[in-house]
Amino acid sequence: MNVENRRVGVKARRGDGSFGELVPNAEARSDRGFAVRRGPIATIELGVEVKILFKAMIKQIDRVINDLQKQVVHFTSKRGRALCVGIVGVNFADHCTSYEGRRAFRTDGKKYQHPIHEAAEAESRLMSLAAPAFDEFLVLEFEAANERPYQFKWRDESAIKMNYGAILARLSQHYEERS
Secondary structure (H helix, E strand, C coil): CCHHHHEEECCCCCCCCCEECCCCCCCCCCCCCCCCEEEEEEEEEEEEEEEEEEECCCHHHHHHHHHHHHHHHHHHHCCCCEEEEEEEECCCCCCCCCCCCCCEEEEECCCCCCCCCCHHHHHHHHHHHHHHHHCEEEEEEEEEECCCCCCECCCHHHHHHHHHHHHHHHHHHHHHHCC
């Protein structure tokens, strides 16, 4: 695993997570509590990009989809065979608040749409435009208002666990077939 999420000698945007072949003669270090050692990598065998859509999702959906698609290009550059995973959290809260410095912006359903009014459309666009670029793609539906007491919940935690587990099983099988 590479904490810096960069391949040595390859200019590319770093992803949110990468796993690959250790650079020969480089030291991999072990961190307490972790099974996978870390160090500089020469290849990306598995690349992960994560995004979170919280508020004003439709306003930013094109940029998010573009970022996701471009990250796959970076993971697979320089003759890369990376398995690419996209994970996007989508907020389905009935209202929320964002902050810029000391200023708070609470959704009102008029000027600022509530997340739940945009979430299904955002998820639909992600699935049709971003997901096809990835080997695996997971949407994590959640509800969070970003207001005290800062409660958070998954919309369907058991479905998320099942989908996440299935993705891990498929990635593991695909990785073994490549080796």
